[in-house]
Amino acid sequence: MDALPIGRRVAYWRNRRRMSQQVFADRLGKSKSWVDKVERGARRLDKFSVVHEIAEVLQVDMQVLLGEDLERRPEDPNGVDPVEIEGIRAQLERYNHRIAIFDPPSELPPLDEMRKAVAHAWLSFQHARYGMLARTLPRLLRQAQAADSAYGDGPYATEAAHLLGQIEQISAAVLHKLGEYELARIAADRSVLASQRAGDQLLVGVAMKRVSMALLSLGRARSALEINLNVAYRLAPRTGNGDPSPERISVYGILLLQAAVAAARIGDSATSRDLLGAAEEAAQALASDVNHCLTSFGPTNVELYRAAAAVELGEGRMAVQIHDRLDHEGFNTLPAERRAQHYLNQARAQTLINDIEAAGAMLLAADRLAPSEVRCRPLAHELLSDLLRRTRGTPSASLAELATHLSVSV
Known part of the structure; x- marks a missing residue:
C-alpha cells in the first residue's frame, strides 16, 4: 500500500470503516463531490489540518494516510x-x-x-x-x-x-x-x-495477570513472578474475613498459576511446585471448573498449568503424564481457547521427548478445536516449523496441508 497516492488511501480506509462517500463528507463538513475528487486524485490534499481531520474521522493514525503503514496482505x-x-x-x-x-x-x-x-x-x-x-x-x-x-x-x-x-x-x-x-x-x-x-479489585487482579503475561513473553520472568505474587497476596483468603467469594478465589488462584509458570521459566522448580500446591488448595474450595471472572480457574485448569510449568522446566515426560491423567469431563467444560492452548503446550512437551508424530497430532488437535489458536499465533508457526524440520521422511498429509495454509516451508 506504500505506493498508493493519499486519495486512494483515504478511499481504502473509508471503505474499511464502511462509510459511504456521503456519510464521510457529512462528517468532514464537505460535499460528496469534494470527497470523490480527493479519492480520484483530482483534488490535492496539501493542508496538514485537512489530513488531520480526515484521520480523525477515519480513526487512523496520520502516518497511515501519509504512507507509513504496513501493507495489507489478506493471505x-x-x-x-x-x-x-x-x-x-x-x-x-x-x-x-x-x-x-x-x-x-x-x-x-x-x-x-x-x-x-x-x-x-x-x-x-x-x-x-x-x-x-x-x-x-x-x-x-x-x-x-x-x-x-x-x-x-x-x-x-x-x-x-x-x-x-x-x-x-x-x-x-x-x-x-x-x-x-x-x-x-x-x-x-x-x-x-x-x-x-x-x-x-478483581478486575485489577486479572488485568495485572495480563501485564505479567506480557512481561513473561518479553523475557522478564522475575518481574512477572513478583507482580503475580504481590497481587495474589493482597487477594488471598484470610482467616477472620468470612468465606471468600468464588470470584475472589478464582482471581487469587489464577495469579498463583501464572506465578508458577513464571517461576518455572527461571528454573525455580521448588517455588513453582509450592505455588501449584497453593493453587490446587484454592481450587478445592471451588470443587468444579466454573469460569468465574473469565479465569477458567478450577481443579482441571490447575493441572493444565502444572503441565505448562513442567514444559518450562524441560520436563516433557511429566507434562505428557499430566495430560494423560486429565479429567476429560472437566477439560471439556473449559473454553476452546484454553483447551487449544493446552494442546500447543502438549505439542511442545512431545517435542521435548522427541515424539514428533505425537507432537504433530497435538498441533492438529489444537487446529481442529480452535483454528485461530494455531493460525494466528507466531508461537504455533514456530512450533510447526520445528516439527517439520525434525520429521523424518514426508510429513503427514494433514500436517503438510496445515503448513501450506500457514506458508510454512515443508
Whole structure:
C-alpha cells in the first residue's frame, strides 16, 4: 500500500470503516463531490489540518494516510491483517479521551449497547476468534474511551471505567496471542488504571495477570513472578474475613498459576511446585471448573498449568503424564481457547521427548478445536516449523496441508 497516492488511501480506509462517500463528507463538513475528487486524485490534499481531520474521522493514525503503514496482505500466514493491529495500536495511542476537558463529548454513548459488545467480545476471545476481534477492537476501544470521557464523574462513571478496563484487557489478551507483547503490555497497563478507577479489585487482579503475561513473553520472568505474587497476596483468603467469594478465589488462584509458570521459566522448580500446591488448595474450595471472572480457574485448569510449568522446566515426560491423567469431563467444560492452548503446550512437551508424530497430532488437535489458536499465533508457526524440520521422511498429509495454509516451508 506504500505506493498508493493519499486519495486512494483515504478511499481504502473509508471503505474499511464502511462509510459511504456521503456519510464521510457529512462528517468532514464537505460535499460528496469534494470527497470523490480527493479519492480520484483530482483534488490535492496539501493542508496538514485537512489530513488531520480526515484521520480523525477515519480513526487512523496520520502516518497511515501519509504512507507509513504496513501493507495489507489478506493471505498473511498470521491470519490477521497487519493493518488491524496498527488500528488497535493507533487507538491505544490516542489521548483525546484523557484530555476531554478541551473538547467534551457532545452526547453520552449508550452503556447498554457497550455491555452487550463487551460480553460478545469476551465470548469471541474464549472461542479463539482473534481475527474477528482484531477487526472490531479499534471501534470498541474508541467507543469505550468516549464513554469513559463522557460520563466523567457522574453516576455512571464507575461503569464506564469498568467497561473500558475490560475492553483494554481483551485487547491485551488478543495482542498477546498475536505476538505483539509490548503493545499487549501497554493495553494491560491501561486496563489496570481503568479498573482502579472502577474500584474493582478483581478486575485489577486479572488485568495485572495480563501485564505479567506480557512481561513473561518479553523475557522478564522475575518481574512477572513478583507482580503475580504481590497481587495474589493482597487477594488471598484470610482467616477472620468470612468465606471468600468464588470470584475472589478464582482471581487469587489464577495469579498463583501464572506465578508458577513464571517461576518455572527461571528454573525455580521448588517455588513453582509450592505455588501449584497453593493453587490446587484454592481450587478445592471451588470443587468444579466454573469460569468465574473469565479465569477458567478450577481443579482441571490447575493441572493444565502444572503441565505448562513442567514444559518450562524441560520436563516433557511429566507434562505428557499430566495430560494423560486429565479429567476429560472437566477439560471439556473449559473454553476452546484454553483447551487449544493446552494442546500447543502438549505439542511442545512431545517435542521435548522427541515424539514428533505425537507432537504433530497435538498441533492438529489444537487446529481442529480452535483454528485461530494455531493460525494466528507466531508461537504455533514456530512450533510447526520445528516439527517439520525434525520429521523424518514426508510429513503427514494433514500436517503438510496445515503448513501450506500457514506458508510454512515443508
